[in-house]
Amino acid sequence: MTREEMLVKLKNIKPTACSLVMTYDMGMQFEIMTSEGARTEIGNYSDWPYYKFKRLSIEELEVLKTKIEDKTLSVEDFSEPLLILVKSISKGVKNIDLSEIFKELLKYPLSETEKDFYVFCDIEDWNFEILFFGKLEEMEKDFVDRFAVFTQWEDMDDEELEEYCNLLDEESEGIPFYNSEEEQR
Secondary structure (H helix, E strand, C coil): CHHHHHHHHHCCCCCEEEEEECCCCEEEECCCCCCCCCEEECCCCCCCCCEEEECCCHHHHHHHHHHHHCCCCCHHHCCCCCHHHHHHHHHHHCCCCCCHHHHHHHHCCCCCCCEEEEEECCCCCCEEEEEEEHHHHHHHHHHHHHHCEEECCCCCHHHHHHHHHHHHHCCCCCCEEECCCCCCC
């Protein structure tokens, strides 16, 4: 493949994270690629922070809304698959107010056209962070914004471009996430 062909291929990809590896001392290492460029992320995360969930029913939303407004939301108020995320948060963050955290979830019209919603949850960060996204595109934008320092494709030599092209051929394009219906995307 010529340099120009590799550049065309790499400039037409969706935001992608691949080659996820748990390291002994620093957490996670993975490759990040966008249409602009790539980089290696080392450390910072002890677990992959993106999740995908099925939309909640109107009944489930009403129960959550009432409990959030009353500030009485607890782990017992959640069912699978959200329960997995809530248990992880509760275990990783002490003295947590679930009502405060999950009030953001109510900002999205979760029972409308989109059938899934997405979550970024970093329980290892000094400043615990959880974000909800109504659409996959919103989550992808967060991913790109969060990891926006890249080496541009044009600034790489042919050998580096070939490595990233091969990586794309070997692994799926896109951002992996814990999926409530599957083990992991």
